[in-house]
Amino acid sequence: MLHLKEFMDERIGIINDELAKYINKLNAPSNLKKSMNYSLMAGGKRIRPILLFATLQAFQKNLNLGLPVACALEMIHTYSLIHDDLPCMDDDDLRRGKPTNHKVFGEAVAVLAGDGLLTYSFQIIMESDQFTPEQKVALVYELAKAAGPEGMVAGQLADMEGENGNLSLQELEYIHLHKTGKLLAFPIIAATILADCDREVKKELAEYAKHIGLAFQIQDDILDVEGTTEKLGKTAGSDTENNKSTYITLLSLEGAKEKLNEHLSKARAILERLPIDTTLLLEITDLIGKREN
């Protein structure tokens, strides 16, 4: 695994620097910048940017081409966490072991920091001089669809409405495909846009993205049962405590693990038949099944 680990360490350093620069150059009230920066730098795993860079690598493209998109994506992911943690939503005091944004800056600033990150993410893509107008249009279209009322926002609402209810497996998949799946798939789709790859490869990679998105979520449910609070950085067993429908409650622990392996196998099979160098993506796929937080 050394190969992927080195790749990740290097890329995480680069993206953290770039995110800081984007906030720093903003002509905005200092408290707004501080609040946006606080959550952006709160120790995210940068899994979405890593997926973007690994897919660009598979196409042998210059990785830095993906930097503005990776930053935009991480801003949208961060905005969704800030709003999700609000008292009127999940009401979380801690995120990755640190006080949540509204605990530090107050609710009003947290709402605005989220709004600001979301809007800035589209600006960043438009400002970049690395893309053609056609690429910019495709990137923002896909990003808005993945994050908006047909994507992540739909998933968050469905998740909220489904709480404490008895969901079917189909309803649970709808939630995950939208709440987390679409934004996990976006970096892979974005890389295909930047690589101008052909339609067939694009379709295969979109299917791959769907499988790893669901695998990621199933592993999340498994970790909630098998993980420790220390390793997770959040309270283990909270799904059971909150009486949430999960892959475990619907399929049993054994069934959930089978489902996880099914998605990972399908994801691997796609990578293996593609005419590109998928070494890194294969390692990431393995990592998703083995992650401990």
Next chain:
Amino acid sequence: MLHLKEFMDERIGIINDELAKYINKLNAPSNLKKSMNYSLMAGGKRIRPILLFATLQAFQKNLNLGLPVACALEMIHTYSLIHDDLPCMDDDDLRRGKPTNHKVFGEAVAVLAGDGLLTYSFQIIMESDQFTPEQKVALVYELAKAAGPEGMVAGQLADMEGENGNLSLQELEYIHLHKTGKLLAFPIIAATILADCDREVKKELAEYAKHIGLAFQIQDDILDVEGTTEKLGKTAGSDTENNKSTYITLLSLEGAKEKLNEHLSKARAILERLPIDTTLLLEITDLIGKREN
């Protein structure tokens, strides 16, 4: 004034229909669509779309060319009102005489409806088949800048931080130029993008937009003192009650009216020297100085 009134009535009908269509075709949870639709259709004056259409008219462009942008703009304006009314922000129960979004749908749905409208607005512009990729890029760039952390979001934060404080005239202008000015200017800038007009005219119209944005806000402050709750559809005298810095507290009522007329005169002077048919824009400029709500 019949000319402008007919133009407005017709255009408001068209944009209301189009907004309803945009929400209707969304593939999203029904409660999310209802909540987005509720605030979009809550009786807004559509002043921003009217400015866009009137500017397109000045360039003798097909007005329907502006429809997707007008809808996107109205969605962003509406999102900002929903988030602004939240208990953690202005905590308003009524907006245009109707219960605010969170009063009807709950806070969590209101947050998500705002997030959804904001994100969808960018998607709409990208989806349109009426614009070139270059126009789409310019439109989304200007819209994100006007609405984001260097525009409206900055103004909202500065406004919040300035509450109950003694602001200078310069600080008050910063707040208005950002909180409302940039999004009032955007439709005019958007029309210059769609008309592919030359740089000099663009610059003049941007200056015009700045003046009417400030005039609009000064008239808002005057109406809070001179208007009636019935005509305003919101509580008159609330600025005084909340001890807010306004153009009246800083310049006196007389001084505020002078400032208003100064901006309107400058706005008219720009329109009169432009080589386009600014009849409608001149009427709108007059209307801003005479509006009662």
